[in-house]
Amino acid sequence: MSLVEYVLIGHFRLALVAGILFAAGLLASVPVARYRLSALEWLPLRLMRLVMRLMGRAPALARMAIVIWLFNSSAMFVYMASGFLAAFPMIFAFWTGLNIGLMVAHAGGDGAPLFAEFARPDAGQWLPSKQLTAVCGAAVLLLELPCFFYALGMGMGLATHVQQAGARYAVALTPRASAYVCIIVPALLVSAVAESIAIRGAAGSARRGGS
Numbered sequence: 001m002s003l004v005e006y007v008l009i010g011h012f013r014l015a016l017v018a019g020i021l022f023a024a025g026l027l028a029s030v031p032v033a034r035y036r037l038s039a040l041e042w043l044p045l046r047l048m049r050l051v052m053r054l055m056g057r058a059p060a061l062a063r064m065a066i067v068i069w070l071f072n073s074s075a076m077f078v079y080m081a082s083g084f085l086a087a088f089p090m091i092f093a094f095w096t097g098l099n100i101g102l103m104v105a106h107a108g109g110d111g112a113p114l115f116a117e118f119a120r121p122d123a124g125q126w127l128p129s130k131q132l133t134a135v136c137g138a139a140v141l142l143l144e145l146p147c148f149f150y151a152l153g154m155g156m157g158l159a160t161h162v163q164q165a166g167a168r169y170a171v172a173l174t175p176r177a178s179a180y181v182c183i184i185v186p187a188l189l190v191s192a193v194a195e196s197i198a199i200r201g202a203a204g205s206a207r208r209g210g211s
Contacts, residue, residue: 003179003182007179010157014154015152015153018150018152019093019149021094022145024094025093025094025097025098025101026098026101027101028097028098029097029100032102033105040098043099047103061193061197065196068191068192068196069189072147072191076147076151076188077177079152080152080158083154083157083158088155089153092152121203128200132197136194140194143187143194147191151180
């Protein structure tokens with residue numbers, strides 16, 4: 001079995017479970033954002049501000065892409081490697097859906113001025129067209145979310161091998177880490193580039209609209 005088959009076929013059902021838990025987290029973010037449950041909002045908002053600080057004001061596309069790529073690649077690997085207990089990848093799937101929902105809500109609500117100030121490109125920076133922005137936004141959804149679901153699926157499979165089959169953790173993690181590095185990390189790089197262009201395009205449209 002090739003690495004692609006190992007990931008896409010061997011972990012399809014578990015990736016689907018991760019997707020369902022992620023969707024449940026997204027739904028749960030709606031009442032949390034509406035009723036301003038600060039205890040649950042604290043961490044995702046701090047993460048959003050951390051990423052903004054790492055990128056800097058009016059960041060270059062390359063810097064945005066590198067920050068997004070390193071952040072996503074590191075976080076997803078940790079989520080996958082947490083599979084020494086079955087509950088952990090499942091919790092991370094739900095928790096990430098909740099956090100993303102809250103960050104989107106704030107980026108489009110009371111956090112919009114902060115986001116716009118961070119992402120607004122300088123006058124001399126390249127602005128992608130609306131069509132390219134839309135294509136890149138769709139590419140992010142088609143790449144980043146499946147990468148996340150399959151990383152969590154491999155984490156759940158890791159838990160099965162360790163807890164039920166009695167495999168050693170390092171032995172069970174090794175093929176998953178190899179597949180992660182060879183398949184998911186490159187896909188996340190492409191996604192990060194597309195996401196950077198989509199962010200630039202969205203911020204550029206806001207600048208044009210405000211000028």
